[in-house]
Ligand SMILES: NC(=O)C1=CN([C@@H]2O[C@H](COP(=O)(O)OP(=O)(O)OC[C@H]3O[C@@H](n4cnc5c(N)ncnc54)[C@H](O)[C@@H]3O)[C@@H](O)[C@H]2O)C=CC1
């Protein structure tokens with residue numbers, strides 16, 4: 001990639017480009033990447049909103065494909081300069097089988113790496129997750145940690161297991177020779193819980209609150225802190241990382257970065273109330289209304305029912321032993337690694353992020369979005 005005023009126009013590929021984060025990455029690239037010549041959006045399900053992007057100055061190519069199909073991935077990657085691999089199966093509710101989660105998240109990532117190697121694509125940014133680190137199965141808190149914080153990462157659930165394996169594949173691929181003889185440069189970004197326009201769980205909480213007459217009931221102690229990050233800032237971090245990978249290959253290659261911004265540290269429920277409160281909902285209780293053991297019991301019952309009913313119907317409620325453990329364990333990051341390595345500063349202030357999210361919740365809650 002030439003670094004001059006006459007810089008060559010670049011071809012970017014975003015896998016999972018029609019998902020919650022992927023859509024923001026796609027729009028951010030179009031707004032903030034001046035060297036963009038062509039944007040390929042690869043997803044199993046293409047969104048209708050892509051059509052409106054096709055009328056702009058940058059060529060936008062929508063590719064319906066599956067990351068588990070190596071030939072489809074290779075065809076999409078061929079000729080791309082940069083790949084942002086954000087496609088993934090985000091399932092902590094038991095909707096998909098462990099095998100499917102592994103196939104999409106691990107084999108899909110392997111296919112992306114091999115496609116880069118075979119076709120000579122040199123730069124790969126992978127969307128990893130905080131879940132690669134924790135919370136672990138022992139419920140140890142990760143309090144204001146950074147990329148170097150020692151933490152016993154022990155996973156059993158298929159989703160974090162798959163993200164950890166995939167992240168390792170991406171980092172180990174750094175330095176591999178790609179077609180043409182140049183080295184592959186990779187890095188992994190680890191968002192904490194992402195929120196913002198398009199966040200389906202937030203919308204579901206809103207609708208549930210409306211059904212309950214405007215009330216939500218506290219389940220988790222307010223002292224349990226959760227790291228959250230605005231989707232626009234996560235997208236911006238991807239765009240910046242992708243842009244800087246060539247110039248700072250020696251520093252950034254093979255590195256991991258937590259995604260962070262100015263969002264406040266709060267419990268999962270109190271944080272959600274930052275948006276749901278202005279939309280008219282109230283969180284009842286300064287402390288959890290039910291004793292913790294009741295939640296543990298209901299979560300275990302839900303898991304049992306899911307297993308028993310599986311031959312007949314998919315029963316996948318929000319509360320299960322894994323989501324309860326995650327919700328009930330402090331996990332917050334405090335780091336400036338992305339700032340030091342590639343000059344990342346959040347593009348959206350907390351106030352902006354909050355306002356944008358509130359507007360979206362209000363609109364999404366009342367429509368069938
Ligand atoms: N939502 C969150 O809080 C966090 C998400 N992440 C990661 O960010 C990435 C994006 O997540 P979200 O946008 O939240 O999820 P999402 O489900 O909204 O988006 C994922 C996209 O990948 C696509 N996809 C799934 N399987 C595919 C396949 N086999 N082939 C091609 N495309 C496929 C889906 O159609 C979807 O458009 C994932 O890799 C996830 O692990 C990481 C940390 C937090």
Ligand SMILES: CC(C)CCC[C@@H](C)[C@H]1CC[C@H]2[C@@H]3[C@H](O)CC4=CC(=O)CC[C@]4(C)[C@H]3CC[C@]12C
Pocket residue numbers: 090092128129130131192193194201219220268318319322323324326327
């Ligand atoms: C009242 C219940 C106990 C509340 C349940 C809330 C849970 C559904 C969510 C609490 C924490 C969330 C996870 C967290 O934000 C980290 C994540 C990172 C990812 O990479 C994927 C999503 C998730 C696992 C996210 C999923 C929902 C929660 C478990």
